[in-house]
Amino acid sequence: MIDTKSGSKHVLYIIACASSSAFLVPDLVMKAQAASWEVCVIATPQGTHFIDIPALERLTGYPVRSEYKRPEEPDVLPRADAIIVFPATFNTINKWALGISDTLALGILCEYTGLHMPIIAVPCFRTGGGLDGHPAFFKSLNALREWGVHVIYEPDKYPPKNRVPADILLDHLNQIMNGVEHPEQPGNRTPDEIMTAREVAALLKVNARTIVSWAEQKKLPGFKLGDLWRFRRRAIEEYITQLEMEVIKLN
Amino acid sequence: MKSKGVLYLISCASSGADRVPDFVKLAQEAGWDVCVITTPQGTKFIDMPLLSEMTGHPVRSEYKQPEDADVLPRADALIVFPATFNTLNKWALGITDTLALGILCEYTGLHMPILAVPGIHSASGLDTHPALPRSLRMLKRYGVHILYEPGDYPNNRIPLDRILHILNNVTERRIP
Numbered sequence: 001m002i003d004t005k006s007g008s009k010h011v012l013y014i015i016a017c018a019s020s021s022a023f024l025v026p027d028l029v030m031k032a033q034a035a036s037w038e039v040c041v042i043a044t045p046q047g048t049h050f051i052d053i054p055a056l057e058r059l060t061g062y063p064v065r066s067e068y069k070r071p072e073e074p075d076v077l078p079r080a081d082a083i084i085v086f087p088a089t090f091n092t093i094n095k096w097a098l099g100i101s102d103t104l105a106l107g108i109l110c111e112y113t114g115l116h117m118p119i120i121a122v123p124c125f126r127t128g129g130g131l132d133g134h135p136a137f138f139k140s141l142n143a144l145r146e147w148g149v150h151v152i153y154e155p156d157k158y159p160p161k162n163r164v165p166a167d168i169l170l171d172h173l174n175q176i177m178n179g180v181e182h183p184e185q186p187g188n189r190t191p192d193e194i195m196t197a198r199e200v201a202a203l204l205k206v207n208a209r210t211i212v213s214w215a216e217q218k219k220l221p222g223f224k225l226g227d228l229w230r231f232r233r234r235a236i237e238e239y240i241t242q243l244e245m246e247v248i249k250l251n
Numbered sequence: 252m253k254s255k256g257v258l259y260l261i262s263c264a265s266s267g268a269d270r271v272p273d274f275v276k277l278a279q280e281a282g283w284d285v286c287v288i289t290t291p292q293g294t295k296f297i298d299m300p301l302l303s304e305m306t307g308h309p310v311r312s313e314y315k316q317p318e319d320a321d322v323l324p325r326a327d328a329l330i331v332f333p334a335t336f337n338t339l340n341k342w343a344l345g346i347t348d349t350l351a352l353g354i355l356c357e358y359t360g361l362h363m364p365i366l367a368v369p370g371i372h373s374a375s376g377l378d379t380h381p382a383l384p385r386s387l388r389m390l391k392r393y394g395v396h397i398l399y400e401p402g403d404y405p406n407n408r409i410p411l412d413r414i415l416h417i418l419n420n421v422t423e424r425r426i427p
Contacts (some may be wrong), residue, residue, distance in 0.1 A: 020317060046348075050317055090356065094345035102348075133360025135393055136345025 001037050001081075001177055009038040010081040010177070015105050018046035019087035021124035021163050025051055028086060028166040029059055035170050040077045042066065044092060044105045068104045082177065083112055084169055087124035090131040096121075097140035113147055118176045120150045122164050127155040138241050146237075150176060193233040197222075200231050204240075255422070256327030258283040259358075261351050264292035267333030267370030267408060271297050274332060274411050275305055281415060286323045288312065290338060290351045314350045328422045329358055332414065333370020333407075336377040343386035343393075359393050364422045366396045368414055373401045396421045 001010040012032050016025050025041065032039050040062045043051055053064045063076055085092070092106065101107040112119055121144065125131050132155070141151050152172065155162045197215070200222075201208040212229055214220040221235040258278055262271050275285050286308040289297060299310045309322055331338070338352065347353040358365060367390065371378050378401060387397050398417050401407045 018314070046314065089347075090345060091347040091353075095348075098344055098346075100346070130357030130360035131347075133362070134345050134356050135389075136343070136356075140345065 001035060001174070003081075009036055011078045012037040012039050012173075013077075013080040013083045013108065014039060014041050015083060015085045015088075015109065016041060016043045016047045016051055017085070017087055017089040017092045017105070018044060018050055019089050019124050019161075020050070021087040021161055022047060022050035024163060024166070025086065026056065026059060028084070028169065029056065031166040031170055032084075033059075035174070038078070040065075040080070042077075042105050042108060044089075044103050047105070065104055068107065080108075080112065080117065082118040082173055083109070083120070084173065085109065085119065085121040086169065087163075088121045090123065090125060090134070090137060093121065093123055093144070094136050094140045097143040113144075113149060116148055118150070118173065119148075120152060120169060120173055120176070122152050122162065122169065124161045124163055126160050127162070128160075135245060138244055142237060142241060195231045195233055195236070197229050197231070200236055203236065253282055254284065255282040256284065257324050258285050258418075259323075259326040259329045259354065260285055260287050261329060261331045261334075261355065262287060262289045262293050262297055263331070263333055263335040263338045263351070263370065264290060264296050265333040265335050265370035266296070266372075267406070268293065268296035270408075270411060271332070272301060272305065274414065275302065277411055277415050278330075278418075279305075281419070283328075284324070286311075286326070288323075288351050288354060290335075290349050293351070311350060314353065326354075326358065326363065328364040328418070329355070329366070330414075330418055331355065331365070331367040334367045336369075336371055336380070336383060339367065339369060339390070340382050340386045343389040359390075359395060362394055364396070365394075366398060366414075366418050366421050368398045368409065369407050371401075372406050 002008070003010055014025060014028060014032070016022050029039050029041065039060050041056045041060055041064045043064055043066045045066050048066050056064050065077065069075070095106055096109050099110055101110045109119070131137060141153060145151055150172065152164050152169070153162055158164050197211040198208045201211045211220065215222040215229045221239055222229050222231040260271065260275060260278070262268050271287065275287065278285050285306050287302045287306055287310045289310060289312045291312055294312050303310050311323065341352055342355050345356055347356050355365070377383065387399065391397055398409060398414060399407055400409060
């Protein structure tokens with residue numbers, strides 16, 4: 001990705017966590033480079049055991065950082081224009097959502113989240129392994145999404161560990177950078193946003209008439225202004241989480 | 252004695268860890284195949300060679316390297332004894348930066364029987380920190396059983412036979 005104003009390459013941080021899916025990082029690096037990104041890899045301290053650091057340093061031309069620098073040391077990496085967290089662990093997702101930044105990777109993530117920079121997070125761990133049944137995980141995903149992070153977690157589509165292919169991640173990133181897709185930009189998606197039946201229908205991929213009918217039957221949390229149904233985004237999202245939890249309990 | 256299966260005993264950094272060997276013995280007599288796991292800080296509070304010899308399993312405290320094999324059998328039940336303030340809070344929030352927490356979060360999501368016995372000093376301040384009741388509530392909601400009776404037993408030093416009795420209730424009745 002080239003900056004149209006300066007003509008220089010945009011910088012992408014790839015943040016790798018301690019996951020058996022980390023062997024896919026070099027592939028993502030090479031494909032991002034082919035799409036004209038300047039790539040830097042950062043790992044969590046545990047993540048360093050899962051990647052070949054010298055190989056990634058040769059590939060990117062940057063040191064692979066995993067620890068906070070000392071105050072007197074200079075920054076060795078350029079600032080990022082976008083971040084992909086791949087693979088993201090349960091631990092890093094939850095700490096990130098809670099604002100715990102006791103590793104360099106988390107520090108960077110929390111900083112760039114607050115700066116509203118484009119971030120894609122891809123949690124990779126085995127579906128049904130237990131971690132996906134811990135309620136904290138969905139709570140954290142909701143919080144991150146609310147803050148504008150693009151979480152790609154479609155374990156049904158990418159079984160068994162949600163290893164989303166590099167091409168799809170880069171397409172998604174490209175769309176975010178080009179402003180094609182801003183569904184999770186803070187501002188137009190605040191948790192207190194009031195939605196129409198049509199907007200809720202678009203969110204849930206059903207017919208608007210179905211939404212009204214569910215609301216009438218008290219199957220969906222909404223309220224009536226005159227004779228028009230309105231919905232609070234937060235209430236709808238919490239309701240979805242509740243439904244997800246029920247499915248997990250049944251399984 | 253009929254075998255009850257594999258019990259993971261997860262031991263944290265608390266002075267209550269001095270009773271871990273006695274509890275292991277009691278649980279073994281009740282038919283459990285016990286494996287002891289400890290947090291990194293917890294290693295200082297237990298005699299690892301002794302526990303490894305007693306159980307016939309290595310006492311694990313760190314995540315294995317990706318290429319290493321699993322050394323422990325899968326658990327049928329877990330007891331966190333003693334459970335520290337730190338581990339209880341991290342567990343409730345889904346923080347898995349130690350092996351012990353990783354195992355706890357996994358088995359919580361699998362809805363396996365887990366009993367947590369906090370080892371927290373009464374009137375230390377940690378027992379009245381608002382995060383503790385919040386975490387205990389969250390864990391209960393996730394289906395974890397908590398044995399915390401500091402009113403009856405100072406520092407929650409509950410007699411070992413009572414802990415074992417509750418553990419058996421939790422595992423046999425499979426209380427949801």
